[in-house]
Amino acid sequence: MEERVTYNDDIVKGFVFSGIFWGMAALLVGILISYQLIDPKLNYSPYFTYGRLRPLHTNAALFGWGIGSFMGLFFYMTERLTRSPLWSPGLARLQLYLFNITIALAGISLLAGMNRSKEYAELEWPLAIMIVVVWVIFSVNVLMTIIRRREEQMYISLWYIIATLVGVAILYVVNNLEVPVSFTKSYSAFAGTNDANVQWWYGHNAVAMVLTTPPLAIFYYFLPKSTGTPIYSHRIGIIAFWSLVFMYLWTGAHHLLWTPVPDWVQTLAMAFSIMLIAPSWGAVFNGYLSMNGQWHQMRENYLVKFLIFGISFYGLQTLQGPAQAVRTFSGFIHYTDWVPGHVHNGAMGWVSLVVFAGIYFIIPRIYRTEIHSVRLANLHFWLAFTGQLIYSVSLWTAGVQQGWMLRATNPDGSLSHTFMETVAELYPYWHARAAGGLIYLAGFAIFVWNIVMTVRSSRRQQAAEAA
Amino acid sequence: MLEKRPVILLVMAAAAIMIGTVVTVVLPFRWISAQRPAPSAQAPYNALQLEGRDIYIREGCNNCHTQTVRSVVADVLRYGEPSRAEESAFDRPFLWGSRRTGPDLARIGRKYPDQWHYAHFDNPQEFAPRSNMPSYAFLRLPLDTSLTERKMRTLGFRYTNEEIAALKGKTEMDAMVAYMQKLGIGTGKRKQ
Numbered sequence: 001m002e003e004r005v006t007y008n009d010d011i012v013k014g015f016v017f018s019g020i021f022w023g024m025a026a027l028l029v030g031i032l033i034s035y036q037l038i039d040p041k042l043n044y045s046p047y048f049t050y051g052r053l054r055p056l057h058t059n060a061a062l063f064g065w066g067i068g069s070f071m072g073l074f075f076y077m078t079e080r081l082t083r084s085p086l087w088s089p090g091l092a093r094l095q096l097y098l099f100n101i102t103i104a105l106a107g108i109s110l111l112a113g114m115n116r117s118k119e120y121a122e123l124e125w126p127l128a129i130m131i132v133v134v135w136v137i138f139s140v141n142v143l144m145t146i147i148r149r150r151e152e153q154m155y156i157s158l159w160y161i162i163a164t165l166v167g168v169a170i171l172y173v174v175n176n177l178e179v180p181v182s183f184t185k186s187y188s189a190f191a192g193t194n195d196a197n198v199q200w201w202y203g204h205n206a207v208a209m210v211l212t213t214p215p216l217a218i219f220y221y222f223l224p225k226s227t228g229t230p231i232y233s234h235r236i237g238i239i240a241f242w243s244l245v246f247m248y249l250w251t252g253a254h255h256l257l258w259t260p261v262p263d264w265v266q267t268l269a270m271a272f273s274i275m276l277i278a279p280s281w282g283a284v285f286n287g288y289l290s291m292n293g294q295w296h297q298m299r300e301n302y303l304v305k306f307l308i309f310g311i312s313f314y315g316l317q318t319l320q321g322p323a324q325a326v327r328t329f330s331g332f333i334h335y336t337d338w339v340p341g342h343v344h345n346g347a348m349g350w351v352s353l354v355v356f357a358g359i360y361f362i363i364p365r366i367y368r369t370e371i372h373s374v375r376l377a378n379l380h381f382w383l384a385f386t387g388q389l390i391y392s393v394s395l396w397t398a399g400v401q402q403g404w405m406l407r408a409t410n411p412d413g414s415l416s417h418t419f420m421e422t423v424a425e426l427y428p429y430w431h432a433r434a435a436g437g438l439i440y441l442a443g444f445a446i447f448v449w450n451i452v453m454t455v456r457s458s459r460r461q462q463a464a465e466a467a
Numbered sequence: 468m469l470e471k472r473p474v475i476l477l478v479m480a481a482a483a484i485m486i487g488t489v490v491t492v493v494l495p496f497r498w499i500s501a502q503r504p505a506p507s508a509q510a511p512y513n514a515l516q517l518e519g520r521d522i523y524i525r526e527g528c529n530n531c532h533t534q535t536v537r538s539v540v541a542d543v544l545r546y547g548e549p550s551r552a553e554e555s556a557f558d559r560p561f562l563w564g565s566r567r568t569g570p571d572l573a574r575i576g577r578k579y580p581d582q583w584h585y586a587h588f589d590n591p592q593e594f595a596p597r598s599n600m601p602s603y604a605f606l607r608l609p610l611d612t613s614l615t616e617r618k619m620r621t622l623g624f625r626y627t628n629e630e631i632a633a634l635k636g637k638t639e640m641d642a643m644v645a646y647m648q649k650l651g652i653g654t655g656k657r658k659q
């Protein structure tokens with residue numbers, strides 16, 4: 001029965017290396033905007049001002065680093081889980097070129113100020129169309145590979161991959177509906193409160209379909225692969241899958257508490273956000289219980305360290321998120337630095353740690369060699385871990401302090417602080433955040449070095465064998 | 468069962484996604500649109516203000532400034548009465564923002580004289596030494612009006628030819644200041 005399948009790994013490499021490239025760009029821009037917040041003289045007008053660079057940072061991070069790496073890892077997992085080669089390597093190659101061209105044009109257009117202003121959907125309509133084309137090509141290829149699979153059962157990772165494909169498609173198309181005025185300018189198809197409600201339905205479900213289901217697919221695949229023992233319960237995975245996919249969509253309005261969005265929509269969002277703890281922690285427990293008898297691997301196996309700390313940050317994230325969705329707490333921390341603290345705990349902790357693990361796992365296998373240096377991989381882990389904790393903890397503190405100051409009142413009922421007085425207090429936290437970012441960047445540079453050296457040593461080995 | 472049926476899984480996942488979507492995004496359209504102001508209010512921005520708004524979008528001011536006064540005490544004491552749906556009923560896109568690195572601007576109109584805004588855009592630190600807002604002195608360049616009429620028509624806003632003609636010679640900063648002075652004024656703004 002063991003027929004040999006030749007997997008198409010060149011395309012996996014292409015996407016993973018693209019992802020790493022855009023990830024480096026995203027971190028560098030992240031550092032720059034952190035310092036711009038400290039010193040406004042670092043704004044170089046008109047192209048390199050904070051207002052234009054912040055969307056560049058988020059797009060490079062979410063779409064370049066996130067989606068780019070996901071595409072590579074999805075191809076890798078799909079081929080192995082279906083025991084079939086990719087349906088169409090040609091389409092995949094086309095997708096790789098289109099993807100990189102689109103991200104590059106996206107960066108240029110954002111610097112040029114072509115910007116729809118809707119968070120995570122900033123790109124103007126011609127680029128939005130290119131993204132849809134890339135996504136359709138990608139989805140068809142993955143789905144056809146799954147349909148023509150040789151392995152009858154579909155492992156849970158494939159479920160999350162399928163949900164990601166449809167989820168992103170629906171969200172992206174709806175929130176990008178526009179009326180063009182010219183090639184580089186358009187107006188939203190929705191207005192005012194409706195536009196806000198559509199945007200945050202999209203925004204929060206970008207969290208669901210880009211920052212949750214893809215990393216979960218990766219986690220469920222690479223944890224058992226790394227530990228060598230199966231996942232604790234496929235059943236928990238499936239129950240959590242359906243409740244997660246169903247409930248996430250109700251929660252967008254938790255970004256819009258106390259605004260003109262109808263109260264009942266806000267209340268539903270709050271209730272469903274709290275219910276989301278269950279499926280989220282379903283995955284966390286599934287991960288922890290899979291470690292039964294294997295906890296010693298946390299010391300011995302750096303891949304397990306990335307994955308288990310990743311899922312732990314996910315656990316933290318999915319308790320903090322629901323808390324932020326409660327009206328009273330939102331009233332307090334919404335609009336403050338607390339929220340970027342929440343975001344990066346998830347983005348630098350959960351999402352990136354899991355992606356690092358996936359890349360560390362596949363590169364030596366694709367190149368038929370060992371990782372260049374386990375010690376450097378461990379060092380990377382600790383730098384990423386400390387960098388991200390410094391980042392998040394300082395911003396959570398900043399958010400709480402600003403929240404208190406903004407609501408403090410004098411005995412006569414007037415406000416104790418002007419807005420500007422609260423800003424002046426934030427600078428030390430912003431310095432800490434930038435330092436955390438630099439530490440994280442150092443870790444990322446070591447990661448890149450380790451991957452490059454692994455690839456080079458495999459080339460050298462092969463050359464030696466050929467000789 | 469579903470473990471073996473990818474297409475059915477795909478359809479069911481899409482259905483699961485659509486239920487919450489329909490209830491919390493599609494249905495509210497009726498509630499929200501019921502609060503739309505009378506059509507006579509259909510001139511929320513004049514041509515200069517609209518160009519200013521588009522520059523606000525281009526420069527990404529919404530990355531630091533919100534335009535929603537929430538119905539929480541600290542917001543109301545600081546910025547004025549809570550925002551209402553009709554105030555942004557014609558805003559495409561909405562510009563409520565998600566981060567207050569700078570103060571809320573929903574009620575900034577007429578808070579300061581025009582001259583203050585020009586000087587502040589040139590050099591924000593002159594007014595608030597510890598402000599981290601970048602200088603926008605570079606906005607003192609001629610306003611591009613080639614699309615203005617198209618924009619007004621696309622959005623269905625009323626305008627006159629004189630209004631468009633009067634844009635000749637204006638700078639981008641003029642448009643920006645006009646937009647600032649408009650915020651919180653006009654459409655449905657109640658007297659305090």
Ligand code: HEM
Nearest residue numbers: 207211254273276317318321322324325334343346347565
């Ligand atoms: C049960 C799960 C979660 C819930 C209920 C939740 C809830 C929330 C809430 C209420 C906000 C808005 C905060 C505010 O502006 O006041 C928020 C923001 C955000 N969350 Fe979460 N969160 C969850 C999980 C996650 C995860 C796993 C990530 C992954 C990285 C994440 C990433 C984000 C991002 C990127 C934003 C910022 C959106 C923006 O303002 O631009 N969240 N979340």
Ligand code: HEM
Nearest residue numbers: 027030031033034058061339340343347348437440441566
């Ligand atoms: C060196 C590491 C990083 C630094 C220094 C950094 C810095 C920043 C800064 C300064 C902001 C603006 C915060 C504000 O509005 O006050 C931001 C926003 C954001 N960053 Fe990063 N970042 C880093 C890594 C990442 C990574 C790895 C991701 C995703 C994978 C990411 C995703 C985001 C997102 C989604 C936002 C928008 C947050 C919101 O709307 O609240 N960042 N980042």
